[in-house]
Amino acid sequence: MRASRLLSLLLLLQTRGRMTAQELSAELEVSVRTIYRDVESLNGAGVPVYADRGPAGGYQLLDGYRTRLTGLTVDEAETLFLSGVPGPVAELGLGAVLTAAELKLRASLPPELGARAGRIRERFHLDAPGWFRRDEQTPHLSALAGAVWDEKLVQARYLRWKAPREVTRTLAPLGVVLKAGRWYLVAAAADDLDKPLTYRVGNVLGLDVLDEGFSRPAGFDLGEFWRAWAKRYEESVYVDQAEVRMTTAALARMPHVFPPAMSRGAASNAGPPDESGWLRTTVPIESVKHGLLELLKLGDEVEVLGPPELRERFAETTRGLCRIYLGPAGGPARPNHRRSER
Known part of the structure; x- marks a missing residue:
């Protein structure tokens, strides 16, 4: 258990950079005192972890240091293969990327571990859409996902429920969400990034990805926004x-x-x-x-x-x-x- 925690601490510093003892303790669900002892143990094993003092300080690895101790457990490997959702990933335009990543992952695993992980797809299948629903056509989803990733403004022609039905908006796309088989775009007006709204991707009639970029609002969390928006939406419907x-x-x-x-x-x-x-x-x-x-x-x-x-x-x-x-x-x-x- 302690060896696994030490490895997790090392990988956290390697992937995230500087982290405080409090942040590490929250991430690993142990006390700050335990983090102090674990850092001492890593130093004793020759891992170059050093501390910066002061309010902006924290622990970090010596520049250039990387570990190769990234072996997966059986449960971890199986979970990774279960997490690939072929339908939605393909809709995002990443089907070939997912297939290539899975092939590389399977090739890097020991034979027995690779066989067990591969059997996940044979025994579990995720069907995201609800019952009695036609597949919604989302021809602009892949372009929207690319604009989200590249932080590019888009000009979208959109069909809404009230008059005027068809409108054109210049939007800063902040994220896409798959809810019960339906794709939604979370985006803000280009001139008001602090007030994001939700748009149904299936109602996007036309889309142009612009060359102009934007900066995401500081502190914006897609998951938190969606949970709060969904709760408000449900409450507003039943009037x-x-x-x-x-x-x-x-x-x-x-x-x-x-x-x-x-x-x-x-x-x-x-x-x-x-x-x-x-x-x-x-x-x-x-x-x-x-x-x-x-x-x-x-x-x-x-x-x-x-x-x-x-x-x-x-x-x-x-x-x-x-x-x-x-x-x-x-x-x-x-x-x-x-x-x-x-």
């Missing part, structure tokens, strides 16, 4: 709510057939069930139309109490279903197979 009565069975079934925000809201707002197994709760909805389409999934195990417009829409839908299935006399109606006249 209304429905007051309902439903069975406990219907509440238990909601996580399987409803969006997470709706099922979580219904569960957290649910009151105690009565003697017949019905309870009252509040369900987040996007709109009256959305609430109608979603809550119909529960059939006769839900009753909408409000808002009045949603309850009336349910009543209209129920009357229409009765006309189709029960007929005017209230009994079962026969299917109408008559063809329309031409």
Whole structure:
């Protein structure tokens, strides 16, 4: 365990340069005192680690020193082969690069380790898109990814949901994100880099990568931005709510057939069930139309109490279903197979 930690400390200094004892302790999840002892051990073994004093100081390796102790464990090698996601990588234009990297990695491993790592692809497969979704065409994804990497401004013609539908923007691309099989671009206006926005890559109609570069905002973290944006987006979508009565069975079934925000809201707002197994709760909805389409999934195990417009829409839908299935006399109606006249 200690030998592995010493190697990790050495590789951290080799790849990142100067690091403080506090940074090393946080990275390796040990105490600062342990870092002091480990540095002494590396020095004793002939590894040229030296310390700079002062507020901007830290540990670093002597210039030019590099270790060849980069052997992979079985678990590490297997994980690397599992991390390659062929579909998304190919969409980014890096499929050939990934294949070449895997070949080089496999060639450098001992035979037994290479065989075990190679079997990962035979036994595990990641299918990123959600069910019942067509592949979204993203012809400009590779160019956008290149602009992100090279820090080049782009001029994008974009199709948005509100008028005017088609707009042209000059953007500083900060990153791309794959979410449930859909690619998104995180970018800021060229003249306001501190206010990044999110764009669906499939809605980019045209793209020109410009020669002009940009500097990424200091401290920008793509992962943190995306998590905060996704949370705000989910909260902003459900701007209304429905007051309902439903069975406990219907509440238990909601996580399987409803969006997470709706099922979580219904569960957290649910009151105690009565003697017949019905309870009252509040369900987040996007709109009256959305609430109608979603809550119909529960059939006769839900009753909408409000808002009045949603309850009336349910009543209209129920009357229409009765006309189709029960007929005017209230009994079962026969299917109408008559063809329309031409």
